[in-house]
Structure formats: structure tokens, C-alpha cells
Amino acid sequence: MGGINIMELDDRDIIICRCEDGTLADVKDAIHRLGLRSVEEIKRVKRFGMGHCQGKTCGKIIAQIISQELGIPYEDIKPATPRQPAKNIRLDKFANYNGGKNED
Amino acid sequence: MKINASCVIIGAGINGCTLAYELALNGMKDIVVVEKNFIASGATGRCGGGIRQQWSTPMNIKFAVESVHIFEKLDEMLNYKTEYFQGGYLILAYTDEEVNQFEKNVRLQKSLGLEVDIISAEQAKKIVPRLNVDGVKAATYCATDGHANPFYVTQAYAQKAKELGVKFLLDTEVHSIVTEGNNIKSVTTNKGNINTDTVINASGGYAHLIAKMLNIDIPVKPYRHEILVTEPVNRIIDPMIISFYHSIYFRQELNGGILMGQGDPNEPSSFNVEGSFPFVQEVTSKVLKLMPCLKNVAMVRQWAGLYSVTPDAQPILGPVGDFEKFIQVVGFSGHGFMLAPRVAQHLSNYIINGNTSYEMKELSIKRFENAQLNVDVNVV
Incomplete structure (x- = not known):
């Protein structure tokens, strides 16, 4: 079967943030051209982790890429600031919230 | 060093x-x-990223109008796509006092060269068809206001x-x-x-x-100011919409997310930049009254920042x-x-x-x- 040789994939074809369609090329651009050094900065400038999953998928991958590209130990790379809500919730659920009584 | x-x-x-x-x-x-x-x-x-010229003091108006002239050519000048978008600002008046104040504002703004108008609730609805204009007495609209990605x-x-x-x-x-x-x-x-x-x-x-x-x-004192953003939805709002009466504003980002914020007059001065639950409840209940069609849209994130406020x-x-x-x-x-x-x-x-x-x-x-x-x- 033909398939794709992942070793030959262009950085622009490797999706890192699936919510915002961010690629490996975008992460490397952020690190090397814009001089960004953290998951938080890359989130803000490139929108990684601003979509539906809020970085739950891409956050650790970006930390690994930063670690590789800048030679910083992975353990030393902080995640982006977590923001509420933990998962997406409809606006009317908040607007109609009555302290947890009679919830559907 | x-x-x-x-x-x-x-x-x-x-x-x-x-x-x-x-x-x-x-x-x-x-x-x-x-x-x-x-x-x-x-x-x-x-910050909310709004670029508004509709202020009530000559200096704020002047700096904003002249900054808009810069924003209009900024992408070219700095070679960067800043998501600058002139979708206007629509400011809603709910009381006679507000209408009087807005008339005064618009006179001043026009005298400083801004193209801005007092419009009716019906006209506001033409600009944002899904807006609920119940109780809106009048509005001001400036088409060259807008927003950019901060x-x-x-x-x-x-x-x-x-x-x-x-x-x-x-x-x-x-x-x-x-x-x-x-x-x-x-x-x-x-x-x-x-x-x-x-x-x-x-x-x-x-x-x-x-x-x-x-x-x-x-x-100068710092005050927390909170914002939230929803998942992206189809294009439904071009202008930033403000209601001073409800102390809220909201707009749609270019990627489709709806961003909304609220000014809380009871917020104490502090360096607190944590998001709070009461804010989410209040701002969503107010915005859903103005834009009922957003009720099924999901919030994805909330955050806060500091206004540095002068007298x-x-x-x-x-x-x-x-x-x-x-x-x-x-x-x-x-x-x-x-x-x-x-x-x-x-x-x-x-x-x-x-x-x-x-x-x-x-x-x-x-x-x-x-x-x-x-x-x-x-x-x-």
C-alpha cells in the first residue's frame, strides 16, 4: 500500500493543534523567528490551545517541541495557564444556573 | 549584566x-x-481588542481617531496580519439620560471629525439582525470603529x-x-x-x-476586568456592541468566537487576574437577553486582566x-x-x-x- 512516509512529511503538513489547525511549522516559526520560549507565549501568538480542547491535546506536544528545539529539559517547561471551564459548557447553562438545584 | x-x-x-x-x-x-x-x-x-473612537472627552476621541488612521495601514507598515477589522461599534441607550449623553457625545465626536450617528433601535437591528432591541431607546454607530488582535x-x-x-x-x-x-x-x-x-x-x-x-x-489604580470567549460560530455580529446600562460589551472575533466582558462597579482595586464564576453567570445572562441566539453556544475560556484607572x-x-x-x-x-x-x-x-x-x-x-x-x- 502506498501510504505516507511520515519521515518525509513537510512541517506544514504536521498538525499539532487540531482545534486551530496549527502545524509543526507554526511552532518552529514561533520559536525560531519570533523568539518565543514557552507554551503560554506560543498559545497567545499562534492560538495553539485556544480552541475546543483548550490545549489538552497540543499542550504537551508543544512542550516537547520547545524542549527539542531549544535544548531545555522537558520537565522545566511550564504548561500554559489553565483557564475555566474544564470543558465547553453552553452559555445558557451558566445564565440559568441556580446553585445546582433542579439541574437537568 | x-x-x-x-x-x-x-x-x-x-x-x-x-x-x-x-x-x-x-x-x-x-x-x-x-x-x-x-x-x-x-x-x-x-484586553478585548476593541478600537473605538466614540469617547466623551476630546483627548480620548482625538487619540483614538488618529490611532485608527495608523491601524488602517498597520499591517502594511509592520508587515504582520494583525486581524484589524473595521466592523463598527454599536452603543445602545436604554434610558433618556443615556440618550441625552449620547447626543452630547455625538456632537463632540462630529466636531472632531468623526463620522458617527445617533440611530434608532430599528436601524441597530438592521446592522445586527439577531440583536434583541427591546428597551433600546436609541443607539450610536460609528462604522470605522473596530477591533484587532492585541x-x-x-x-x-x-x-x-x-x-x-x-x-x-x-x-x-x-x-x-x-x-x-x-x-x-x-x-x-x-x-x-x-x-x-x-x-x-x-x-x-x-x-x-x-x-x-x-x-x-x-x-492610577488597578482593577480586575473579566472576559470570556465562546467556541467559533458563523458570522453573526460585525460591530462591537456596548451597553453601558448593562455594563457589558461583546463582539465576534474573526475566527468566529464571541468575546464578552463586563465592568463591575463593585470590583475592588487589586492585582487579582483570576476569572470568577459570578462574572460568567452575570455576563451570560445579560448577553443572552441581547442575543438570545447564542444560548446553545459553548464557552471555552475565561480570563481577566487589569484596567489601570485614573480619576x-x-x-x-x-x-x-x-x-x-x-x-x-x-x-x-x-x-x-x-x-x-x-x-x-x-x-x-x-x-x-x-x-x-x-x-x-x-x-x-x-x-x-x-x-x-x-x-x-x-x-x-
Whole structure:
């Protein structure tokens, strides 16, 4: 079967943030051209982790890429600031919230 | 670290970065920007991104109108796609007092050359068909108002400034400013000293702490201001919509997310930038009354930032205290992002050429000595 040789994939074809369609090329651009050094900065400038999953998928991958590209130990790379809500919730659920009584 | 700098800008938010760019563009060398965290990590990166010219004081209007002229050519000037979009601002009036105030505002705004109109609730509905206009007595609309992405705009200015030779020291915190008589000698940071005779305070919500280092009290206080954003939806709102009556604003980002914020008059002054649950409840219940179609749209994220507020909701520009070269670009009271491009040009002209413009005189700290302040009431 033909398939794709992942070793030959262009950085622009490797999706890192699936919510915002961010690629490996975008992460490397952020690190090397814009001089960004953290998951938080890359989130803000490139929108990684601003979509539906809020970085739950891409956050650790970006930390690994930063670690590789800048030679910083992975353990030393902080995640982006977590923001509420933990998962997406409809606006009317908040607007109609009555302290947890009679919830559907 | 030991550096000599012609000037040290404290803060790499929108005001620090626009000013660094303008100074470098106009020939100043050895500019150093000192930033505690990273570019746009404070108030700028947390702001709603609105670019509004509909203010109620001449200075806020003038700086905003002239900044819009810069925003209109910014992408080309800085070679960066900043998501600048002129979708207008629609401001809703719910009471007769508001209608009177808006008529006064529009007269002043028109006298300063802004194309803005009082429109009816029906006309407002034509601009945003899904808007619930129940109770709306009138509205003002300016088509050239809009918004841009604050990260991109700040990054764009910072990148160009770097290309022009400006040095950015990130993760660097100012500890003190060393003086001799009325002259500045150096700035002490956690990474070492920077020799300089000129310090620019562009530290947003922390401005009063920097001034305090020189024993100067400036009337600027930080207040938390909260925002949330939803998942992306189809294009349904072009303008930023404001209701002072409900203390809310909301707009749709270019990617489709709906961004909404609320001003809380009971918020105490603090450095708190945590999101709160009461905010989410309040802002969603108000916005859903105005835009019922959003009820099934999901919120994805909330955050908060600091407004640095002055008694008249206008910035403080220029030197303060006995130090001629301790220059403020502070106290924008929630509208720094939209005024910064033009303000930076005035300050750069002052710092490089010594020209104090009429606008800078008007916004000097000395105005607070007057009993009669011209307070901008168009704030949310």
C-alpha cells in the first residue's frame, strides 16, 4: 500500500493543534523567528490551545517541541495557564444556573 | 549584566512596544525594554481588542481617531496580519439620560471629525439582525470603529522594534530606580543594572508601584476586568456592541468566537487576574437577553486582566515629580490598546525633540490639581 512516509512529511503538513489547525511549522516559526520560549507565549501568538480542547491535546506536544528545539529539559517547561471551564459548557447553562438545584 | 541605555522602557505591553518602535524609527539608539514576563503578558494580552473612537472627552476621541488612521495601514507598515477589522461599534441607550449623553457625545465626536450617528433601535437591528432591541431607546454607530488582535499588534510592533535595534529583556523585573538629585542614573533589575538617564513607565496595572520607586504617587489604580470567549460560530455580529446600562460589551472575533466582558462597579482595586464564576453567570445572562441566539453556544475560556484607572479615565502622559526624565505612559483606564499607536508618536516627539504637544499638556499629571476634571463617561 502506498501510504505516507511520515519521515518525509513537510512541517506544514504536521498538525499539532487540531482545534486551530496549527502545524509543526507554526511552532518552529514561533520559536525560531519570533523568539518565543514557552507554551503560554506560543498559545497567545499562534492560538495553539485556544480552541475546543483548550490545549489538552497540543499542550504537551508543544512542550516537547520547545524542549527539542531549544535544548531545555522537558520537565522545566511550564504548561500554559489553565483557564475555566474544564470543558465547553453552553452559555445558557451558566445564565440559568441556580446553585445546582433542579439541574437537568 | 551591565548595559548602557539611552532609555529604559518598563513594560512590553502595547504602550511599551509602540513607543520602542516610534523612538527607534525616529533615530534613537540603545533603547532597552524591560519586561517582567513576556510581550503582551499583562493587560494588553488580556484586553478585548476593541478600537473605538466614540469617547466623551476630546483627548480620548482625538487619540483614538488618529490611532485608527495608523491601524488602517498597520499591517502594511509592520508587515504582520494583525486581524484589524473595521466592523463598527454599536452603543445602545436604554434610558433618556443615556440618550441625552449620547447626543452630547455625538456632537463632540462630529466636531472632531468623526463620522458617527445617533440611530434608532430599528436601524441597530438592521446592522445586527439577531440583536434583541427591546428597551433600546436609541443607539450610536460609528462604522470605522473596530477591533484587532492585541497579541498580534503588540508582537508586530515588538518585531519591528527589534529589527530597528531595540533590545528586549524578558523575564526581567525592575527592583529600583537609582537617582542622584533630580536625575536618573540607572535601573536595577533581578538580572543586573542598566545605566540610563531616561525611564519610561509603561507598566500598565503596576504603574503606581514603579512610580513609588521614586516616591511619587500617581493617581492610577488597578482593577480586575473579566472576559470570556465562546467556541467559533458563523458570522453573526460585525460591530462591537456596548451597553453601558448593562455594563457589558461583546463582539465576534474573526475566527468566529464571541468575546464578552463586563465592568463591575463593585470590583475592588487589586492585582487579582483570576476569572470568577459570578462574572460568567452575570455576563451570560445579560448577553443572552441581547442575543438570545447564542444560548446553545459553548464557552471555552475565561480570563481577566487589569484596567489601570485614573480619576478621569484618561491616561497620564509625560514627566512626573521632580524628575524630568521619568516619563509616564500609564493610566489608560481600559482603552490603552486603541490609543497607543498615536500616543507613542506624541511621546516619541517629546522624548527625542523635547516637543510637548497640546495633547500631552492636556494629559499631564498637573490636570489633577484642577478642581474641574473632564471625566470620560463612556467607559465599560
